Amino acid sequence: MTATQFISTRLFARAIAGAAAVLTVGALTACGSDDDASTTLTQAESVTLTDQWIKAADTEMTAEFGILTNNSDNQVTVTGGRSDAAGSVEVHEITEADGVRSMQEIQGGLTIPAGATVELTPGGNHIMLMDxxxxxxxxxxVTITLTFADGSTLDASAQARDFSGNQEKYADHETSSATSHAGE
Structure with a gap:
């Protein structure tokens, strides 16, 4: 073997080894990305909203209902949002104390445990479209964008329906006077 053939063979072997190293790193990275993707999903990417609908209303406020499912291994928290039909979107709950029901914003947002489903219902937890x-x-x-604790957002569209239920009087959590909650 001549010196030129030796050098050419050696360079060829190095090129093959280098290509094999690049392919190995690429394969390991691709395998690792599947695992990493499941842990790097945003909260919004981890949640599905199904069977959503909004109560038809003329003024002030109304509510959205549906089923929120957390498909991840981590809890997620819906903190509020925005809508094309409202000044603000808040997460609310109905509480009862001394026989008086009141609606209030859930401080810190609505937490959905890992792998759990939360139903948004009239008379229960729901999304309020305010103003x-x-x-x-x-x-x-109606388009609603839900915002999660990590800042991610989930866009959803819901059809408005007539709904005459839940026309009870609730104690206003800010003024303690009874107010009608026609939106819920």
Whole structure:
């Protein structure tokens, strides 16, 4: 073997070894990315909202209902949001003390445990659309963007329905006077 052939063979062997190293690192990175993807999902990417609907309303406020499912191994928290039909979107709950029911914003947001489902229902936990910017009529599609504790967002569209239930009087949590909660 001549010196030129020796050098060419040696360079070829190094090139093959280098290519093999690059392919090995690429394969390991690709395998690792599947595991990393499950742990790096945002809270919004971990949640599905199904069977959502909004109560038709003319003014002030209304509510959205549906089923929130956390498909991850970590708890997630819905902190609020925004809508094309409201000034603000808040997460609310109904509480009862001394026989008086009241609606209030859930401080810190609505937490959904890992792998759990939370139903948003009239008379229970729900999403409030506050300070409506337009009437919401039965059949209208309303866009809502839910915001999560990590800052991620989930866009959803819900159809408005007529709903005559839950016209009870609630104690206003800010003024302690009874107010109608027609939105829920």
């Amino acid at each position: 409506l910017t337009r009437p919401i009529r039965a059949g209208d599609q």
